[in-house]
Amino acid sequence: xxxxxxxxxxxxxxxxxxxxxxxxxxxxxxxxxxxxxxxxxxxxxxxxxxxxxxxxxxxxxxxxxxxxxxxxxxxxxxxxxxxxxxxxxxxxxxxxxxxxxxxxxxxxxxxxxxxxxxxxxxxxxxxxxxxxxxxxxxxxxxxxxxxxxxxxxxxxxxxxxxxxxxxxxxxxxxxxxxxxxxxxxxxxxxxxxxxxxxxxxxxxxxxxxxxxxxx
Numbered sequence: 158x159x160x161x162x163x164x165x166x167x168x169x170x171x172x173x174x175x176x177x178x179x180x181x182x183x184x185x186x187x188x189x190x191x192x193x194x195x196x197x198x199x200x201x202x203x204x205x206x207x208x209x210x211x212x213x214x215x216x217x218x219x220x221x222x223x224x225x226x227x228x229x230x231x232x233x234x235x236x237x238x239x240x241x242x243x244x245x246x247x248x249x250x251x252x253x254x255x256x257x258x259x260x261x262x263x264x265x266x267x268x269x270x271x272x273x274x275x276x277x278x279x280x281x282x283x284x285x286x287x288x289x290x291x292x293x294x295x296x297x298x299x300x301x302x303x304x305x306x307x308x309x310x311x312x313x314x315x316x317x318x319x320x321x322x323x324x325x326x327x328x329x330x331x332x333x334x335x336x337x338x339x340x341x342x343x344x345x346x347x348x349x350x351x352x353x354x355x356x357x358x359x360x361x362x363x364x365x366x367x368x369x370x371x372x
Contacts, residue, residue: 160333161267161296162186164303165259166362171310173252174371178307179363180240180249184256186355187232188223193352195223196345203345210269212286214341215348217268221276226261228276233257267292293337300329311369318368325361 166182173181183190195201201220209216222228233254241250265272270282285292304326313319342348 159296159336160300160329161263162189162260163329163358164296164299165256165263166303167300167307168303169252169256170307170371173249174310175246176240176249176252177363178366179359180253181256182362183359184236184253185260186358187236187257188229188260189352190355190359191232192220192223193349193355195220196349196352203348205341205343205345205348207341210286212289212292212337217271221273224261224264225273225275225278227274227278229258229261266295289337296333309372311366311371313369315368318365321361321365321368325358325365 162185163182164185166178166185169181169184170176170178192201192203196203201222202218203220204216204218205214206216207214217224223232236257237250237254240246240253244250261272265281266283267285268282269284269286270280272282273280285295308322313322342351
């Protein structure tokens with residue numbers, strides 16, 4: 158999942174309208190934002206194996222601290238506590254951990270069986286990645302519906318609220334197309350460094366949300 162995780166952030170604005178889209182997008186992407194750093198530090202591993210699946214060349218031999226169910230629960234709790242300490246918002250500190258946990262559920266649907274329940278524990282994965290069409294269909298529908306939910310729940314205060322959102326959606330669609338149809342990354346390290354740039358998306362989302370108001 159890529160845009161599917163972004164979808165969780167967009168859609169959850171409906172149930173937590175007081176929470177900035179930046180926080181919501183961060184929650185949906187949290188473990189993928191942390192994974193490149195863990196990979197570069199040698200704590201977790203990713204390998205580039207062309208042809209390993211119809212959709213992606215990425216293989217994840219070891220990433221239980223970010224992508225196991227137990228790890229996701231820990232990050233979800235920590236993220237909810239952080240938000241509570243900063244904002245004292247009960248609903249936001251309840252919704253955000255659920256958005257963090259949605260990442261594991263979506264990955265468990267799409268990944269091959271490499272999603273551990275806990276470090277060293279059994280792994281699960283329904284393998285939607287084995288079907289390019291199925292993956293693109295599911296992620297595409299999730300993303301379109303989620304963006305519609307966000308747009309219908311908010312309105313732009315100015316042109317930035319319109320064009321910044323449109324530019325983000327266009328960029329995400331382009332990156333997703335490149336991921337599906339483009340060549341594999343040159344190396345796992347190059348992919349990890351590029352993955353750190355994903356931290357720009359929550360900042361972009363927060364900027365958008367400051368120029369839109371809840372209807």
